Amino acid sequence: MPTEPDPERSDAVPxxxxxxxxxxxxxxxxxxxxxxxxxxxxxxxxxxxxTVVNRFGYVVTPFLVFFLADRxxxxxxxxxxxxxxxxxxxxxxxxxxxxxDRIGRRPTMLFGLVGASVAQGALFFAPGLATMAAAALLLxxxxxxxxxxxxxxxxxxxxxxxxxxxxxxxxxxxxxxTAAAGIMGGLLAAHGYWLxxxxxxASMLGYAAIVVTRLPAPPPNGPVPSGKxxxxxxxxxxxxxxxxxxxxxxxxxxxxxFVYSLTEAALPLAVDDSGLGPAxxxxxxxxxxxxxxxxxxxxxxxxxxxxxxxxQAVAGAVIAAGVALTGLADSVFLFVVSVVVWSAGEVLAAxxxxxxxxxxxxxEARGRYQGAFQWxxxxxxxxxxxxxxxxxxxxxxxxxxxxxxxxxxxxxxGVLALRPALARRAAHDLAA
Numbered sequence: 001m002p003t004e005p006d007p008e009r010s011d012a013v014p015x016x017x018x019x020x021x022x023x024x025x026x027x028x029x030x031x032x033x034x035x036x037x038x039x040x041x042x043x044x045x046x047x048x049x050x051t052v053v054n055r056f057g058y059v060v061t062p063f064l065v066f067f068l069a070d071r072x073x074x075x076x077x078x079x080x081x082x083x084x085x086x087x088x089x090x091x092x093x094x095x096x097x098x099x100x101d102r103i104g105r106r107p108t109m110l111f112g113l114v115g116a117s118v119a120q121g122a123l124f125f126a127p128g129l130a131t132m133a134a135a136a137l138l139l140x141x142x143x144x145x146x147x148x149x150x151x152x153x154x155x156x157x158x159x160x161x162x163x164x165x166x167x168x169x170x171x172x173x174x175x176x177x178t179a180a181a182g183i184m185g186g187l188l189a190a191h192g193y194w195l196x197x198x199x200x201x202a203s204m205l206g207y208a209a210i211v212v213t214r215l216p217a218p219p220p221n222g223p224v225p226s227g228k229x230x231x232x233x234x235x236x237x238x239x240x241x242x243x244x245x246x247x248x249x250x251x252x253x254x255x256x257x258f259v260y261s262l263t264e265a266a267l268p269l270a271v272d273d274s275g276l277g278p279a280x281x282x283x284x285x286x287x288x289x290x291x292x293x294x295x296x297x298x299x300x301x302x303x304x305x306x307x308x309x310x311x312q313a314v315a316g317a318v319i320a321a322g323v324a325l326t327g328l329a330d331s332v333f334l335f336v337v338s339v340v341v342w343s344a345g346e347v348l349a350a351x352x353x354x355x356x357x358x359x360x361x362x363x364e365a366r367g368r369y370q371g372a373f374q375w376x377x378x379x380x381x382x383x384x385x386x387x388x389x390x391x392x393x394x395x396x397x398x399x400x401x402x403x404x405x406x407x408x409x410x411x412x413x414g415v416l417a418l419r420p421a422l423a424r425r426a427a428h429d430l431a432a
Contacts, residue, residue: 034297036304037169043157044166046214047150048173050207054113055177057203059185059196060120061085067193068132077129084137086385089378091137092144094237097371100149101364102235105156106215108149108367113208115142117201124197143204144378148371153215155358155366160426163358164308168300168351172293179289182282239365240372245421246360252418253353254376255411256316259404261384262323263288263342266392266400270326271335273397280332284339291343292350299347309419312352313412318345320408327401359426 060067064085068078092112099108119139126132154166188195240246271281303311322342329335354373361369391400 034301036165036297036301037172040162040166040169041157043215044154044169046210047154048169049214050210051150051170051173052177053210054203054207055174056180056184057200057206058178058181059188060123060200062182062185063189063193063196066189067196070193071132073129073132080129080133081136082385084133085140086378086382088137088140088142089144089381090375092141093148093371093374093378095141095371096145097148097152097368097374098236099145100152100367100371105149105153105367106211109146109153109211110208112142112145112149113204113211115145117204117208119143120197120201120204124194144374147374148367151354151358151370151374152366155361155370156363160355160359163355164351165300165304166351167354167358168296170354171350172296175289175292175296179286179293182285182289237368237372239362240368243360245418245425246357246369246372249356249360249415249418249422250372250376252411252414253356253373254380255407255414256319256349257353257377257380258383258388259316259320259323259408259411260342260346261381262388262400262404263339264381265384265388266397267326269389269392270329270397274330274335276332276335280335283332284335287336287339288343288346291340292347295344295347296350300350303348307419308352308355309415309422312349312356313415313419315345315349315352316408316415317412318342318348320405320412321345323408324401324405327398356422359422 064081065078068081073081096108096112099111116139119135119142123132123135123139126135150170151167154170155163158166184199185196188199267284268278268281271284319342322338322340322345325338325341326335329338354370357369357373358366388400391403
C-alpha cells in the first residue's frame with residue numbers, strides 16, 4: 001500500500017523506475033553508445049561513469065604484495081594482510097546491503113567510497129604488520145559496501161526487462177576501468193608506491209563526487225519507500241534466509257563465481273610453473289579485458305531475447321571448460337586459447353547473475369539481496385585463494401582443473417533445474 005513520502009529516506013527503496021531514459025536521438029553522441037545500452041535511464045549511466053572513474057584507480061591491490069615487500073613484510077607475514085583483505089570482502093557486502101535498505105543507496109555509497117579512500121591512506125602510512133592488516137580490513141570492508149547499494153539502485157531505476165542490460169553496462173565499465181588501470185599501475189609503481197595509493201584514493205573520491213552531484217533524490221511526486229520492513233524478514237537478512245529459491249540460486253551462482261575466480265588465484269601459478277614470466281600473465285589479463293570490452297556490447301544485444309537462465313547456464317559451462325583447459329596449457333598460445341574460452345563465457349554471462357537476484361528481491365529488500373549475492377562473490381574469491389591454491393599446491397594442478405570443470409558443470413545443471421521456479425516467480429511478480 002502506498003504511503004506518504006519520508007523525506008529522510010526518500011532514496012532508500014523506490015519501487016519503480018525514477019529516472020528518465022536517455023533519449024534515442026540520432027545525434028553523433030548517441031551513435032557512439034552501443035546498441036545494447038541505448039535507452040537505459042540516466043541513473044544507470046551515472047553509475048557507469050562513476051564505476052569507470054573508480055576502477056581507473058584500481059591500482060593498489062594488484063601491486064599490494066610488492067608494496068608489502070618494500071615495507072619489510074616477509075613472505076610468512078603477507079597472508080595476514082591478504083587474509084584481512086579477504087575478510088573485508090565478506091563483511092562489506094553484508095553491511096552494504098543492510099545499509100542500502102536502511103539509510104538509502106546514496107548515503108551507503110558515499111560511506112563506502114569516502115571510507116575506502118581514508119583506508120587507503122591508513123594502509124600506506126601504517127607502521128607495522130598489525131596496523132597494515134587493520135587498514136586492509138577497513139579498506140576492503142568499506143569498499144565492498146558500495147556494490148550492493150549501486151546494484152540495488154539500478155534495480156530501482158530500470159524495469160525488470162532491462163536489468164540485464166543495466167548490469168552488463170556496469171560490468172563493462174568495470175572492465176574498461178580495470179584495463180586502463182592495469183596499464184597505468186605499472187607506470188605509477190615505477191615512480192613510487194605512494195602514487196598508486198594517491199590515484200586509488202582520488203578515484204574513489206571522484207566517484208563520490210559523481211554520486212553527490214549526479215544522483216539527486218527522487219522527485220517528491222515519484223515512487224517512495226514503503227517505510228515497512230520486507231514481509232517476514234524484519235530489517236535484517238531474514239528476508240533472504242526465508243526465500244528458499246534465493247537460498248538455492250545464490251550458492252549455485254557462487255559455484256560459478258568460484259570457478260571464474262581461479263583465473264585470478266591459480267592461473268598465475270600455472271603460468272609460473274610453465275616457465276613463463278609475470279609479463280605473460282599480464283598479457284593474458286590484457287587479452288581478457290580487450291575481449292570483454294569489445295565483445296560484451298555485441299553479445300548483450302544479440303542475446304537480449306534469449307532466456308536468461310539458459311544463457312547463464314551455458315556461460316557457466318563455457319567458463320568451466322576454459323578454466324579447465326588451463327591444465328593442458330604449456331605454451332603462450334595454449335594459455336591464450338584457454339583465456340579466450342573462459343572470456344567468452346564471461347561475455348555471455350554479463351549482467352545476468354545480478355539481474356536474476358534483483359528479480360527475486362522485494363522492492364524494499366533489494367539492497368540485502370544484492371548484499372547476499374555479493375557476499376557469495378566475496379566467498380568465491382576467498383575460497384579460490386585458499387581452497388583453490390591449496391588443491392593446486394598440495395593435491396596437484398590436475399585435481400584443481402578437473403574439480404573446476406566438474407563444479408562448473410554441476411552448477412550449470414543446478415541453475416537449469418531452477419529455471420521453472422524462477423519463471424514462476426517472475427510471472428507472479430509481474431501479475432502482482
